């Protein structure tokens with residue numbers, strides 16, 4: 122897809138968000154878009170990207186850049202993956218199956234939530250790209266073990282352990298709406314019931330006493346690489362490395378946990394310095410255009426994950442809509458690489474980002 126070839130007259134991810142907001146019921150939209158508390162962290166994530174200025178390089182001779190990259194032994198079409206977001210079936214009943222097909226067509230990995238609305242087996246059958254399982258560790262470890270084993274059998278290639286959710290953040294929009302899962306939306310891979318209120322379910326099921334030994338436990342039940350999602354400080358990055366993480370994901374859960382924690386882009390350089398090249402560093406939160414991907418790469422990320430915009434694409438156009446959203450970000454990334462004289466992903470570095478004195 123090129124910039125002029127917008128299939129629905131939608132030219133930016135923000136356009137998809139507007140269209141999705143019209144298509145979805147209000148309470149569902151609020152669940153999807155909302156953050157915790159006063160949504161300061163939610164806003165900070167996008168503000169951090171908005172503030173970043175990229176420095177152009179003229180007459181660089183780059184032409185069409187190569188957006189491909191290699192992460193954990195696999196080639197991705199671009200340094201972009203789909204973040205784990207619960208219940209894609211809220212955006213459209215085809216849910217994660219449609220998303221997996223679009224990811225496959227785009228050559229980008231898909232991190233499937235523990236709270237997927239479709240079964241791992243159905244998603245794996247539809248997928249042509251790497252699938253990773255996002256893991257919530259429940260008090261009942263047998264449930265988590267079963268999820269991991271099923272995903273591994275279905276061909277998933279990595280585990281993404283979410284470490285920033287000993288409980289769910291206070292999401293005021295959901296509290297005010299008395300949010301319950303819409304009719305027909307269920308966590309297809311979890312046994313039992315009692316899921317209608319995600320907040321109530323998390324309160325009873327999540328293990329709020331988890332510590333770093335959970336990584337050893339995951340290794341004892343699976344041979345898959347383990348990524349740690351939800352790191353925001355150098356100290357926790359050191360701990361993740363010491364615990365044997367195969368990669369860290371700088372994330373504040375899209376501003377949905379503790380409101381007031383920093384924007385992911387703002388803490389990225391410190392985490393990258395702490396990791397010191399010992400493992401890949403991924404980032405999510407607030408990526409809304411291709412140039413944001415390049416900003417994150419410039420500040421040391423190996424790749425980024427995209428959350429809410431994928432659900433916008435799904436709500437607007439099912440599999441094709443997700444494909445359009447992913448294609449748009451990759452195309453915008455290529456554009457930003459060309460203008461900054463960046464021929465390959467590996468060439469991105471701090472030299473691309475203006476310091477405050479450069480911008481004046």
Ligand code: FNR
Nearest residue numbers: 153204205206207234283374375405406407428429
């Ligand atoms: C999430 N996120 C999330 N993370 C996770 O580890 N497991 C999950 O099940 C979910 N579910 C979920 C639902 C919804 C509706 C949202 C918006 C987010 C967090 C997600 O993986 C990611 O960290 C952020 O969404 C990234 O930010 P952006 O791209 O949405 O700004």
